[in-house]
Each structure stands twice: as C-alpha cells, then as structure tokens.
Amino acid sequence: MSTTAFTTAITQARDLLRWRSPLRTELWAARLTATLRPEEVQPLIRRLTEDGSQEARLTLAALATVETAALEAVETAALDDVEPVPLNDEAERAAGQAIAREPGGDKTLRETLREAGTEAARGLPEWVGRMGQVVCEQAWYGKADRYGEQTLAALRFRYPDDKEPHILIVGIDQVNGGLAVDATVEEPKFLDDLDLRPADPAVVAGRVLDAFEMTDLVMGAPIAESLPAVRPLALARAQAVPDPVRQAPDDTLSRFLDLPDLPGAQEAFGKLVEFVGDRPLWWSPARVSRFLTSWLPREAILTDAAVSAMPEVVRAWSRFHGAEPEVLRQIEADAPHLPALMADESLAGLRKRMAQNDR
Structure with a gap:
C-alpha cells in the first residue's frame, strides 16, 4: 500500500x-x-x-x-x-x-x-x-421492479446496545441467473418505499450468499459500480445470520391458489412451473411471449385440453403477479397462435421429438 x-x-x-x-x-x-x-x-x-x-x-x-x-x-x-x-x-x-x-x-x-x-x-x-456483533431481527424478499427482472433480499440488523439499526439490501438479477448485482446499507425507513414480503432470515441470508457466489463465478458479471465497496460488509452480515439456508426453493409457486377450474389446467400449470423454474418472480412481457411462442412448442407435450386451458392459466398467473397491463396484452397477442404452434412438428426440439417417438 x-x-x-x-x-x-x-x-x-x-x-x-x-x-x-x-x-x-x-x-x-x-x-x-x-x-x-x-x-x-x-x-x-x-x-x-x-x-x-x-x-x-x-x-x-x-x-x-x-x-x-x-x-x-x-x-x-x-x-x-x-x-x-x-x-x-x-x-x-x-x-x-x-x-x-x-x-x-x-x-x-x-x-x-x-x-x-x-x-x-x-x-x-x-x-x-x-463492530460485527449484530443480531438479525427481520428479513424480506420480493420484486425490485414491476416484472421481477431483479429481486431484493433485505435483512434488518441491530447492535447489542440497540443503536444504529440498519438494513442490508442486495439486488439479485433474475434474467442472468441470480447474480448479486448491487447492494446498499440503509436506515430501516428505507423499506417503506419497497413492496417486499416478510421472509425467514436464514433463507434470505442464504439467497444473498448464493447470489454473491454466482457473481464470483461469472467473468465480467454486470454489477453496479457501487457493489465492490459494499460486498465485504454484505457477506459479513449474511454470514452473521445463524444457519443460512443455501439454495432454498422460492415459495411463490406454493402461494399461487387461483388455478382456473378447467380441464387440463393442472397439466398446463405443470409446464408453466417447469418453465419458470427457480425464478418464479420474473414475469415480463418478453418472458410471457417466449413461453407461449417458443418454449411450449419446442419443449412441451400437452393434451388438447391442456393447450386449450393454457391461456387462462397464464392469465391467472399474470394476475397473481399484479396484472401488469403490458403482460396481459402480450398474452392476448400470443395466445391465439398457441394451438397452431403446438401442432407444428417442425418447431419441436430434440428432447420433445425423442419423447414423442418413445410414446
């Protein structure tokens, strides 16, 4: 130095x-x-x-x-x-x-x-x-933006003398695989402007550690310029939470209770679950379009009933995510083409073709 x-x-x-x-x-x-x-x-x-x-x-x-x-x-x-x-x-x-x-x-x-x-x-x-002798009191997790392209993991800490309570907030990218892309330490009132759900501190701490681990594995990860200056403290705070749960499943899918009462709806929802994977909060117009016009024809084998039910299932899932107008308009634009796309065998991917041949 x-x-x-x-x-x-x-x-x-x-x-x-x-x-x-x-x-x-x-x-x-x-x-x-x-x-x-x-x-x-x-x-x-x-x-x-x-x-x-x-x-x-x-x-x-x-x-x-x-x-x-x-x-x-x-x-x-x-x-x-x-x-x-x-x-x-x-x-x-x-x-x-x-x-x-x-x-x-x-x-x-x-x-x-x-x-x-x-x-x-x-x-x-x-x-x-x-310094470093902190207790984690609460945690929250949720969307950072309308479409969940980033999520926020928030942990509230206090020192033993109850002075200087503070919130660690980590931005986790969903589009590029769950990287930690930004972090800040703020006063608790900062949460007033965020729409986050209460969560288990051990789960949220695990998500923070998972996200930083993912960032470390990616050359040239697209992170905020401010992240390196907060990263050491963010890691120290996440590690201060007892027994952080690594690779914890997201509970968003289990909270979805509005599946339409239609023949084939459960089958259709199963494919939606497969598509959203471990990033169910990310639901944008572009992702909706990819699901309906690309992923389903390439990957999914569905009964006629499931194909018919799919638009209503996707609409219900979109309402659960806040009924964003752009998302609903994208469904209206793409859903009418789904039966023809599913019937077009030239769009099927290799795995789908192999599965169809085995039937």
Whole structure:
C-alpha cells in the first residue's frame, strides 16, 4: 500500500474514533477493501501492526470485521488447489490466490487478519468491540421492479446496545441467473418505499450468499459500480445470520391458489412451473411471449385440453403477479397462435421429438 494511501487511512480512522460509530466504521472498512489490490493486503496488515497507533489499530479491527468474510472464496480456491474462475479482473483473482497463505507459513490471510484485528481491538474504546456483533431481527424478499427482472433480499440488523439499526439490501438479477448485482446499507425507513414480503432470515441470508457466489463465478458479471465497496460488509452480515439456508426453493409457486377450474389446467400449470423454474418472480412481457411462442412448442407435450386451458392459466398467473397491463396484452397477442404452434412438428426440439417417438 502506498504511503499516501496509508496516511489517508490513518487520517480517516482518526475521524472515526471521534464519531464512535460501529456501523460507520464498518462501512468505511468495506470501502477501504474495495480500493486494495489483493497483493497490498499483507503489506498493509504488517504496516498497521508496526505502527501501533490507535488509528492503525482501529483500521486493523475494522478490516478484520468485514474483510475476513470476503477473503473466504479466495482461500477456498487456493487451499483446494483449484484453478479459480476469473472474476471481473482476472489478474486480481490470480493475485488473490497467490496471497491466500502467508509466505513461508501455514496461516491463511484470513486467520492472520482476524488475529491482528483481535489483538488491535484491545485497549480501544468499548464501542469498537461492537463492530460485527449484530443480531438479525427481520428479513424480506420480493420484486425490485414491476416484472421481477431483479429481486431484493433485505435483512434488518441491530447492535447489542440497540443503536444504529440498519438494513442490508442486495439486488439479485433474475434474467442472468441470480447474480448479486448491487447492494446498499440503509436506515430501516428505507423499506417503506419497497413492496417486499416478510421472509425467514436464514433463507434470505442464504439467497444473498448464493447470489454473491454466482457473481464470483461469472467473468465480467454486470454489477453496479457501487457493489465492490459494499460486498465485504454484505457477506459479513449474511454470514452473521445463524444457519443460512443455501439454495432454498422460492415459495411463490406454493402461494399461487387461483388455478382456473378447467380441464387440463393442472397439466398446463405443470409446464408453466417447469418453465419458470427457480425464478418464479420474473414475469415480463418478453418472458410471457417466449413461453407461449417458443418454449411450449419446442419443449412441451400437452393434451388438447391442456393447450386449450393454457391461456387462462397464464392469465391467472399474470394476475397473481399484479396484472401488469403490458403482460396481459402480450398474452392476448400470443395466445391465439398457441394451438397452431403446438401442432407444428417442425418447431419441436430434440428432447420433445425423442419423447414423442418413445410414446
């Protein structure tokens, strides 16, 4: 780390000692980690330890609180001797693997940072010890936009002294496979403007961890510029929730109770469930059109009754999603063509043809 950057960190830490805010300090530490290249972390820890001032020790304690969670993916790749999948910066990932263990030692960088942070916190003001010591009180999950192309996972936390309650909100992309694309930490009142459903904190925390894991597996993932500065704290908060449930199924399908009373409706709905998969909140005009005009003719084998019932099933599903006018208009435009498309054998995909031949 450059001398200028080190001096800036110490100056900012001096201000934070006056603010006496665990949350402000954790957010600052998360932003600081976003400015560090992986090969700079070890020299920074060493320099802060050698400096020994209150400001240096606060920096170590804060980094240990938020950065150890962010280092886990790097260490796992290095310890398993697995070639990591490149992230947004391939060179940074390679450097991260190289520093996952201390040179000449058996300690991981995370262990080194945790030990340095624990030692540094001794003798600092009492409020420093509250950093990272949070309780998750509530959680919410739901659409970020009208069509559910992104969802929001929200977790509410408080410190042991009940001060600085805050909400972690993570935006999860649905169109591109469930990536974490943005995150923010806000005051609880921020939720007043969001239409989210209460949810199990363990499930929501698991979704946050799953989403960040997906982002880490995609080279050049389309994320917000602000995400790297929040990512370490977001991971630390999600991991602070007891027993997060990974790969939890979405309960949206189980809440849909308005299936039309028509012959073939259950069969038709089964194909809709197959199509929406693990992203049932994503229901846009484009997705409706793809289902009716492309996916069903290519993939689905349906009885005549199910084909006839499908438009009403899709309308009911769309009403359940808020009856967006554009979605309903798309159904009216595409549904009349469904019988002819289903009867056109040239549109069938390989799996459908093989299944038809086996019958």
